[in-house]
Amino acid sequence: MQTTTRNLATMLLLSAGWAFAASTQAAEITGAGATFPYPIYSKWAEAYKAKTNIGLNYQSIGSGGGIKQINAKTVDFGASDMPLKADVLEKDGLMQFPTVIGGVVPVMNVEGVAPGQIHLSGKVLADIYMGKILTWNDPAIVALNKSAKLPATPITVVHRSDGSGTTFIFTNYLAKVSPEWKEKVGNDTSVAWPAGVGGKGNEGVASFVQRIKGSIGYVEYAYAKQNKMTYTMMQNKEGNFVAPDDSTFQSAAAGADWEHAPGFYEILTDEPGKISWPITGATFILMHKAQEKPENAKEVLKFFDWSYANGDKMAADLDYVPLPDSLVKLIAKAWKNDIKGTNGKAVW
Numbered sequence: 001m002q003t004t005t006r007n008l009a010t011m012l013l014l015s016a017g018w019a020f021a022a023s024t025q026a027a028e029i030t031g032a033g034a035t036f037p038y039p040i041y042s043k044w045a046e047a048y049k050a051k052t053n054i055g056l057n058y059q060s061i062g063s064g065g066g067i068k069q070i071n072a073k074t075v076d077f078g079a080s081d082m083p084l085k086a087d088v089l090e091k092d093g094l095m096q097f098p099t100v101i102g103g104v105v106p107v108m109n110v111e112g113v114a115p116g117q118i119h120l121s122g123k124v125l126a127d128i129y130m131g132k133i134l135t136w137n138d139p140a141i142v143a144l145n146k147s148a149k150l151p152a153t154p155i156t157v158v159h160r161s162d163g164s165g166t167t168f169i170f171t172n173y174l175a176k177v178s179p180e181w182k183e184k185v186g187n188d189t190s191v192a193w194p195a196g197v198g199g200k201g202n203e204g205v206a207s208f209v210q211r212i213k214g215s216i217g218y219v220e221y222a223y224a225k226q227n228k229m230t231y232t233m234m235q236n237k238e239g240n241f242v243a244p245d246d247s248t249f250q251s252a253a254a255g256a257d258w259e260h261a262p263g264f265y266e267i268l269t270d271e272p273g274k275i276s277w278p279i280t281g282a283t284f285i286l287m288h289k290a291q292e293k294p295e296n297a298k299e300v301l302k303f304f305d306w307s308y309a310n311g312d313k314m315a316a317d318l319d320y321v322p323l324p325d326s327l328v329k330l331i332a333k334a335w336k337n338d339i340k341g342t343n344g345k346a347v348w
Contacts (some may be wrong), residue, residue, distance in 0.1 A: 033066015064163020080166020
């Protein structure tokens with residue numbers, strides 16, 4: 001009887017051990033932040049779970065929310081389209097690294113206008129968002145679109161209502177091309193909008209633009225493409241009108257000097273290049289340097305390492321630009337140097 005009881009106890013312990021191993025194997029990585037990369041993180045997560053049985057629970061709540069959650073240590077990683085400067089990273093004990101590059105695109109809902117049919121300059125776009133251009137047949141828009149039939153429809157401006165890295169990229173561009181915008185509105189994840197209505201997330205802005213006749217908004221290109229939205233052509237730094245796609249995003253990113261950028265801080269708006277898309281940006285992951293849960297951190301790094309190695313086609317299919325191999329090597333080196341357990345041992 002004693003032997004039987006001991007055997008039963010052993011079996012229970014073994015069962016508990018297997019259950020623990022299974023739960024560890026089926027663990028979830030948690031992250032929160034930018035809506036800009038949500039489509040590609042979802043794709044990567046689906047493929048990664050099929051391969052490893054490790055899931056990703058990613059809350060698409062905006063870059064501002066992602067920064068707050070990683071600082072509060074409620075998630076394994078935060079995500080932001082606004083890179084944090086080196087002094088901010090140092091103060092908060094964080095490191096950051098980019099994952100993909102993409103484009104923010106103006107989208108519109110104007111009857112009779114097809115995708116790519118309307119041309120806008122940065123100054124005109126800024127004046128629309130300043131509330132200075134009020135109808136689609138305004139002389140400033142007509143001057144850029146002499147062959148288009150533009151209605152007298154009032155313009156409804158749609159912007160983000162939440163703290164957003166997409167807004168950071170968009171307003172960074174407007175501040176570069178419009179001195180008035182720079183002085184009166186500025187550049188941040190959240191600004192005091194002079195006009196318009198606010199939608200939460202890229203999803204919210206896309207939804208408003210699809211519903212409101214005469215509206216214009218800005219979204220990450222994957223949302224415009226997936227929802228078959230009407231995008232505008234944009235005049236770039238060289239004076240050329242270009243369409244948003246992976247080649248124009250790649251051109252904008254070509255001059256980035258990642259090796260000498262402290263904390264991988266790079267902004268890719270209004271970059272030179274004949275075909276460069278002017279509202280281009282990278283998206284970033286934020287993690288604590290000192291990891292109280294090093295195993296969790298290691299799972300996060302394994303996920304992104306796998307994504308860099310296996311996710312380029314998935315990224316390109318959604319018109320994100322995968323990172324060059326040279327940059328991926330720099331990122332792996334930063335992981336090894338910067339992310340450590342509380343015992344000082346490197347996680348990667």
